[in-house]
Amino acid sequence: MSGELCDCETFAVGRCSECKTWVCGDHSQLVEGRRLCDTHVAARVRADQAVRDNTERSKRARRTAMLKQLGTIADPIQRLLTGLRVGADEAELAQLCPGMVPWGGHGQPIAEWFAAQAGPHVPHDITLAIREERVGAISGRPRLVNRGTQAAWTFPAGSSHGEDAFVLADGRAVVQYTSPGAATITRTSGLGRVALMQMAKLLDLRLPEPIVD
Ligand SMILES: [Zn+2]
Ligand SMILES: [Zn+2]
16 A cells, blocks of 8 residues: 545545545445445445346336236136236236136136136046035935036145135036045035136146237
8 A cells, every 4th residue: 555545634445446546444345345435336326226126117017018918818717817827916816807806706607617618628637426415305404416427627725725626527616525424525616726826727828928028
């Protein structure tokens, strides 16, 4: 060190690596191993902030583009499922699909829609024996009625209560419930987010266009 002074008349500890001004320890900082004067520290902070703002802005732009594209999907169930798959949050989905969020009460129409879409393309993965509980019209007591078998799609943890759910080929969403007498009983069920996400994946639902920056 050559006895150079900072502007504040204190002995300099070094030179700003940008403008080569002699600076003391109080009027400079080490930033990523390089000494910078106060002016260049401030410039650096502004530049970093600009990068962050840009990233934030482009993130928002992507999201806006995504929501705009979702809005062009005419079928509300397809819009909902695609939105779930591409990461729209619940508030965004509520705006995009008025009346369908929360989707708890829409399990049956969604199951029917899925069965119609998946039918020719997505193979069933299970065959279920359908045994339903019917309350006798005269006795008023429940009895079990066999309804044969149906091909179905399995949605692990997909019911609205987190049980495994099945969508039957005829479009009903059901759970298989084991009664105290160990009989397996088929019951209609709501569908949870997990099932809807899986449907979107099975049908490979996507935005109409890829989003480009
Ligand atoms: Zn400087
Ligand atoms: Zn100084």
